[in-house]
Amino acid sequence: MSEAVASLTARVNLVHAAFRLDVDVAFPAGVTIVFGPSGSGKSTLLSAIAGLSRPDQGRIALGDEVWFDSSARVHLPVERRKVAVVFQSLALFPHMTALANVEYGVDRALPRAARRDHARATLARFRVGHLEDRRPRTLSGGEAQRVALARALAMSPRALLLDEPFSALDQDLRRALCVDVRAMVDDLHVPVLHITHNHEEARALGDRMVRVQAGRVVATGPVDDLLEGAA
Amino acid sequence: MDFAPLLLSLEIAAIATAISAVIGVAVGLALTARRLPARDLFDVVITAPMVLPPTVLGYYLLVTIGRSSLLGRTFEHLFGSSIVFTRTGAVCAATVGAIPIVVKSSRAALDGVDRTLVRAARTLGASATRAFFTVQLPLAGRPIVASLMLAFARSLGDFGVTLMVAGDIPGETQTASLAIYDAIQAHRDADALVMVTILTVAGSGILYVVNKLGGETDV
Numbered sequence: 001m002s003e004a005v006a007s008l009t010a011r012v013n014l015v016h017a018a019f020r021l022d023v024d025v026a027f028p029a030g031v032t033i034v035f036g037p038s039g040s041g042k043s044t045l046l047s048a049i050a051g052l053s054r055p056d057q058g059r060i061a062l063g064d065e066v067w068f069d070s071s072a073r074v075h076l077p078v079e080r081r082k083v084a085v086v087f088q089s090l091a092l093f094p095h096m097t098a099l100a101n102v103e104y105g106v107d108r109a110l111p112r113a114a115r116r117d118h119a120r121a122t123l124a125r126f127r128v129g130h131l132e133d134r135r136p137r138t139l140s141g142g143e144a145q146r147v148a149l150a151r152a153l154a155m156s157p158r159a160l161l162l163d164e165p166f167s168a169l170d171q172d173l174r175r176a177l178c179v180d181v182r183a184m185v186d187d188l189h190v191p192v193l194h195i196t197h198n199h200e201e202a203r204a205l206g207d208r209m210v211r212v213q214a215g216r217v218v219a220t221g222p223v224d225d226l227l228e229g230a231a
Numbered sequence: 232m233d234f235a236p237l238l239l240s241l242e243i244a245a246i247a248t249a250i251s252a253v254i255g256v257a258v259g260l261a262l263t264a265r266r267l268p269a270r271d272l273f274d275v276v277i278t279a280p281m282v283l284p285p286t287v288l289g290y291y292l293l294v295t296i297g298r299s300s301l302l303g304r305t306f307e308h309l310f311g312s313s314i315v316f317t318r319t320g321a322v323c324a325a326t327v328g329a330i331p332i333v334v335k336s337s338r339a340a341l342d343g344v345d346r347t348l349v350r351a352a353r354t355l356g357a358s359a360t361r362a363f364f365t366v367q368l369p370l371a372g373r374p375i376v377a378s379l380m381l382a383f384a385r386s387l388g389d390f391g392v393t394l395m396v397a398g399d400i401p402g403e404t405q406t407a408s409l410a411i412y413d414a415i416q417a418h419r420d421a422d423a424l425v426m427v428t429i430l431t432v433a434g435s436g437i438l439y440v441v442n443k444l445g446g447e448t449d450v
Binding site: 050051052077078079080081082083084085087089091093094095104105107108151155 | 345347348350351352353354355356357358365366369370
C-alpha cells in the first residue's frame with residue numbers, strides 16, 4: 001500500500017452572500033480532519049470539491065486530473081468525479097430499500113446481477129446485510145449510518161467526503177462507527193475529508209488535521225498538535 | 232341514447248392529460264430553478280387559464296392556432312386539415328385548462344423534495360436526468376399523480392373553450408358537456424340526465440381518489 005496515491009488539491013475562492021471562502025490546501029490519501037466552528041466554510045469547501053457548487057476562482061484536482069480550473073474553464077460535472085459524500089442528514093433515498101440505495105452508486109457498466117452482488121457484499125461488510133429490504137425510515141440511527149457508509153464505499157470512490165455524519169449519534173455508536181470507517185479508509189486508500197467538531201472522533205480517525213476559520217485555513221498538521229492548540 | 236360524446240370526452244381528456252403531464256411537469260421543474268429569469272411572470276402566464284373566462288382563453292387559442300395563424304397554417308400545410316373545429320382543436324382546448332393544474336402541483340411537489348437527496352444522487356454518479364427520474368420525480372409522485380387526475384377531470388368537463396375553438400360538431404368535437412347543453416336545448420331531458428349523472432360520478436370519484444392520495448403522505 002506504499003505506492004503514491006494522488007493527492008486532492010483544492011484552491012478555492014468563493015464568495016457566497018457575505019461569506020468568503022479562500023483556501024489553498026492539499027489532502028493526501030488517508031483521513032484529514034477538517035475542523036472549525038460552524039459557518040467557517042467547511043461544508044462549502046466539501047461541496048466545491050464534490051462539484052456540487054462552483055467556485056468563483058481556483059483549481060481542484062486529484063493528482064493530474066483537473067476537476068475544476070477557472071482559468072482553463074474546466075468544470076467536471078459532479079457525476080463524473082466519483083467523489084462519495086456522506087451528508088450530515090445521510091440523504092438515504094426514502095423510497096428505496098437499503099440495498100437499492102447502495103446499488104444506486106455502483107458502476108453502471110457492470111451487469112445488474114453483479115451490481116446487486118457488490119451492493120449486498122458491501123452492506124454485509126458494514127454488518128447491515130440483514131437489513132437490505134428495509135426502507136431508511138425503519139432503520140435506527142446507527143443502522144442508517146452504516147447503510148450510508150456502505151453506499152459511499154460501494155461506488156468505489158476516488159475521494160470520500162464525510163460531512164459530520166456522526167453528529168446525531170451517541171458516544172458509543174460514534175466509537176463503533178469510527179472503527180468501521182477507519183477500516184474502510186485503510187482499504188480504500190484515497191483522500192478522505194472528515195468534518196467534525198468532536199475531539200475524540202478527530203483523534204480516532206484523523207491522520208492529520210486542517211483547521212478552518214472564517215473561510216481560511218489557519219493551521220494544518222498532526223491532529224493532537226492542532227487539538228492542543230484549540231483547547 | 233348516444234354514448235359517442237362520452238367516449239369522445241374520455242378520448243380527448245386522456246390525450247389532454249398525457250400532453251399536460253409532459254408539459255406541466257417540465258414547466259413545473261423549470262419553475263423550481265431559483266435562477267430562472269422572470270420566474271414569477273412566467274408562473275402567472277402559465278397559470279392564468281385557471282382564472283380567465285373560457286371566452287378569453289378561446290380567443291387567445293383562436294389567435295394562436297386559428298386557420299390564419301402561423302401555427303394553424305403550418306399544421307394545415309403538414310396534415311391537410313385545420314386545428315380549429317377538429318378533434319385536435321378540442322384536445323388543445325382541454326389541454327390549456329389542464330396544464331396549470333399540473334404545473335402548480337408539480338412545482339410545489341418537486342420543490343418539496345429535499346435537495347440534498349438530488350445532490351446525493353449526483354455524487355453517486357447520476358446525471359441530472361437520471362437523478363430527476365429516479366429520485367426527485369418518484370418522491371414528488373403522489374401530488375403529481377393527484378394533479379393529473381384533476382387535470383383529467385378538468386379536461387372531461389371543459390365546455391367554453393372547446394365550444395369556441397372546436398365547435399359543437401356531433402361525432403367530431405361534440406363532447407359530453409356540449410352534448411348535455413344540446414340535449415337540454417332540445418328538451419331531451421332523459422339523455423341530459425344520464426350524461427350529467429355519469430360526469431358527476433366520474434368527477435366525484437376522481438376527487439375522492441385525489442383526496443386519498445393527498446392524505447397519505449408516507450412513501
